[in-house]
Amino acid sequence: MKSLSTKQQAILEFLRQFIRDKDYPPSIRDIQLGCKISSTSVVDYNLKALERLGHIRRDREVSRAIELLDGTGRRPSTIPVPIIGTIAAGEPIPVPSADTWSNIDYDNVVEVTEEMTGGKAQVYALRVKGDSMIDALVNDGDIVILEATHSAADGEMVAAWLKDTGEVTLKRFYMDGDRVRLQPANATMKPIFTDPENLEIQGRVLTTIGNRG
């Protein structure tokens, strides 16, 4: 495959930047100015080359109809995930209601990419309080992103409420015969075995975010 000239690379980079910035593609003359190209025909010439090489797609005769084909064009949309409370060992975690997502408190959200939520709905976040979740590799102040659910498949990390001890914990869920094994993310720590009846799954952990600033 033919390699791109510096001018073509500059145009591609400018396209990415412009779209990321303004959410709509530039016109030919925007590119001309942005890349310091002397003529619109040169821009057109190079755009045609880029189109032939498969880097962009253009709708003829339509202004600003340039589409990037290498996946970098669309600014990845972020999703506001409401932080509805804290999670700590000794207290039950807050339960999200339908209202949680229809009426988001924008002062208490964490914006994440769809990549982090896996495209799931009913996603909420909790702030970790205290050091008790260290076996799940989350620290005081970290944020845990959860999907609201009451069931889990083997190997998924869940927020679970243990009725007997009155504690909430973040562990990986496994069925072991008729018992449940809760495995800490930290492999050096021991799992918990318990009866399914003793367990109340309150959410599935999608992502953890630790701010170490």
Place this chain on the structure above:
Amino acid sequence: MKSLSTKQQAILEFLRQFIRDKDYPPSIRDIQLGCKISSTSVVDYNLKALERLGHIRRDREVSRAIELLDGTGRRPSTIPVPIIGTIAAGEPIPVPSADTWSNIDYDNVVEVTEEMTGGKAQVYALRVKGDSMIDALVNDGDIVILEATHSAADGEMVAAWLKDTGEVTLKRFYMDGDRVRLQPANATMKPIFTDPENLEIQGRVLTTIGNRG
């Protein structure tokens, strides 16, 4: 808040559909046709209303310069952070070059919000390999976001190279007299004391992201 007329709702829906479909916004006349509106001035009128109500943003005098602000929209800008390699105990971490940010490999990035990078420049990411970083509360496969720097202030978490043992580690940095104390994020684990000469700071940890799907 004033509710939207059916025409305005139709326009919003058409905008979403069009952008999702073509990756660039429609022109006024595209909207006119798509929503079966009789005149461009009516489209303009309703777009102005939508802008006043905060649903869209428009750049005047520029064709197709309509940006959706809600739904998929009021999104804070995300930044592509290049993942330039892996981090493991026994090997030095890759060093970012100037080229790292000027020529981003879009197949190997993680998109994060500015909130997570703290607005810093020269931010890069590493994927954690193995379980050796567990005392920093990051697991195999997690992503660590770093700022390229060679110095650190007390209490900051750094990626440091220990010359004597030939190992890299993620710890909080403290000056303790003329010695350096490296404190694991996991408070139950013991700190390392070492000579400043033995230490090479390779980056400052901004955020950790753990995917527990």
Place this chain on the structure above:
DNA sequence: TTCTTACCAGAACACTCGTTCCGAATAGAA
């Protein structure tokens, strides 16, 4: 040399597109 190919400069053309103006219909309040 001559021919070919790739790339560029400038200008012009025709269509696209945002904007605006004038007027009308409609609805609600006074």
Place this chain on the structure above:
DNA sequence: TTCTATTCGGAACGAGTGTTCTGGTAAGAA
């Protein structure tokens, strides 16, 4: 009723914009 605000139709203006035409430059092959 009359007044006012809102919404709409139709048309036109002018700037924005993609395209094309003509010609030029540079490099390489025949």
